[in-house]
Amino acid sequence: MRGKSKDNPIVVVGLGYVGLTLAAFMADRGFQVHGTEIRNFILEDLEKRKAFFLETNLDNVLERVIENGALTFSEKIPLSKSNRVFIITVGTPLYPNKKVNTDFIINVAKEVERIALDGDFVILRSTVKLGTTNETIRPILESNGKKIELAFCPERTLEGAALFELGNLPQIIGADSESERVRASEIFSQVTSSVVLVSNIETAELIKLTDNTQRDIQFAISNEVARASNQFAIKASEVISAGKLGYPRTNLFTPGPVGGPCLEKDSFLLAESLGWQTSLAQSARNINLGIVKETVKFISEQMIVLGIENPKISILGIAFKGIPETNDLRGSVSIQIHDLFKTILPKAEIYGFDPMVSQKEASRYGIKMHKTLGDSFEGTNIVLMANNNKVFANIDLDTLSMKLDKPAMIYDYWGRFDNKHTFPTGVNYSSWGSHGYFGGKAL
Numbered sequence: 001m002r003g004k005s006k007d008n009p010i011v012v013v014g015l016g017y018v019g020l021t022l023a024a025f026m027a028d029r030g031f032q033v034h035g036t037e038i039r040n041f042i043l044e045d046l047e048k049r050k051a052f053f054l055e056t057n058l059d060n061v062l063e064r065v066i067e068n069g070a071l072t073f074s075e076k077i078p079l080s081k082s083n084r085v086f087i088i089t090v091g092t093p094l095y096p097n098k099k100v101n102t103d104f105i106i107n108v109a110k111e112v113e114r115i116a117l118d119g120d121f122v123i124l125r126s127t128v129k130l131g132t133t134n135e136t137i138r139p140i141l142e143s144n145g146k147k148i149e150l151a152f153c154p155e156r157t158l159e160g161a162a163l164f165e166l167g168n169l170p171q172i173i174g175a176d177s178e179s180e181r182v183r184a185s186e187i188f189s190q191v192t193s194s195v196v197l198v199s200n201i202e203t204a205e206l207i208k209l210t211d212n213t214q215r216d217i218q219f220a221i222s223n224e225v226a227r228a229s230n231q232f233a234i235k236a237s238e239v240i241s242a243g244k245l246g247y248p249r250t251n252l253f254t255p256g257p258v259g260g261p262c263l264e265k266d267s268f269l270l271a272e273s274l275g276w277q278t279s280l281a282q283s284a285r286n287i288n289l290g291i292v293k294e295t296v297k298f299i300s301e302q303m304i305v306l307g308i309e310n311p312k313i314s315i316l317g318i319a320f321k322g323i324p325e326t327n328d329l330r331g332s333v334s335i336q337i338h339d340l341f342k343t344i345l346p347k348a349e350i351y352g353f354d355p356m357v358s359q360k361e362a363s364r365y366g367i368k369m370h371k372t373l374g375d376s377f378e379g380t381n382i383v384l385m386a387n388n389n390k391v392f393a394n395i396d397l398d399t400l401s402m403k404l405d406k407p408a409m410i411y412d413y414w415g416r417f418d419n420k421h422t423f424p425t426g427v428n429y430s431s432w433g434s435h436g437y438f439g440g441k442a443l
Helices: 017-028 040-047 056-067 102-113 132-141 162-166 176-186 201-230 238-245 263-274 280-306 333-344 359-361 373-377 397-401 435-440
Strands: 010-013 033-036 073-075 083-086 121-124 149-150 171-174 194-197 312-316 349-353 382-386 407-411 429-432
Touching: 010 017, 010 102, 010 171, 017 073, 033 194, 033 435, 040 073, 056 073, 056 162, 056 407, 073 280, 083 102, 102 121, 102 132, 121 132, 121 176, 132 149, 132 194, 132 201, 149 176, 149 201, 171 176, 171 201, 194 201, 201 238, 201 263, 201 280, 201 435, 238 373, 263 280, 280 407, 280 429, 280 435, 312 373, 333 349, 349 373, 373 397, 397 407
Parallel strands: 010 033, 010 083, 033 073, 083 121, 121 149, 171 194, 312 349, 312 382, 382 407, 407 429
Antiparallel strands: none
16 A cells, blocks of 8 residues: 655654664655654764664765754654654663563653644554553543544564665554554555555554564574583584475574564563463573573583683673674673673673674673774683674684683584584583583583
8 A cells, every 4th residue: 555645744752773763764765854862872973963873874874864954853852833743662671570661652652642733643663562552552642632643553674774674674554543544554655665554553563572572482492402402412503404404394593592672572572461471472582581591501510620710701792683783782692691600700801892892882781892803812711602793603713712721612602613623722612502512522
């Protein structure tokens, strides 16, 4: 469904990872966009026409749309005498008990209701548990009798490729009336190549949660294979590669850490939506969460066997993922690994290295960074290859391992060097899914 939208201007509330890419993209597609953000460091970077995070081509787009006036920004939502569309993109983080915190979207909804006019349109794009849009946001918008239309249109882009996907992925349109569905579809048909209209808001909410939960479950199956392989002289990488060779019905992901701002959260949101204490989503999340404790325990045990005390540890890959490359540290498993080692080995020296992450960014999480890959190996006892950045897949690990302080251990969470065991004497290798082959030999 395509049509020329009469809705202009657009107000994007929240210029984080989701909101800023959307605001820049819509401004570049001909909308007049105003973005609001309460965090000063984001606004300061925008004054320099820069994003506060790494995203392919985003700085180029920001330079263009800020220069031509298509994108403006401020801390607060400005008043208007004309109708507008408000797109809410603020975060819905989890509390420590893994229940969703809706304070941010509630506060934004109250602010929008205060300044909105009859006929304004609110689109919720934040990830929420089922029923939130109608049960929480709609009553706020209708609290003073204003006629404000409402839709839920989830963000589903891949961080690192967001600008490309905004223009190519189908946009889900969830609304409870035909007029709201048409209005939202006309807006997003100016943004992407296709829109998909669904019956109501709750359907769109569940689609968003389903998209991320199914990926979490797929990773969990592979990580369960890795856990089983650890108990025997089995390599999970071989189980997976051999099992799918020429066989069309098995195609597992590579086992490894699963984190980030979405996959670590949305399974909990779905489980909370259902009110179930145990569910497939919850079980998958627990499997993926368990990697940190299981691997740190294994590495600590092998340190005792090798006689390593008060080690120097380097964690390669601090961002939550390496493909596509990002400097986003939210939900990073590497940070969880760092913090757990800090707790159990208080005398250890622990450093990080990531070609995409600066010391300034890492310092917010209490991590000291090496400047080069070589520094990460020099005089180090334990090297952890933690994310899947392609840089780490192509390194000369044999040569770099000569810089290690022996005895030493290389632990590869992604099993990229499972079939390569020509390291110097005193250097031991293991990976997630091959604990039974520690040091290159079956234990």
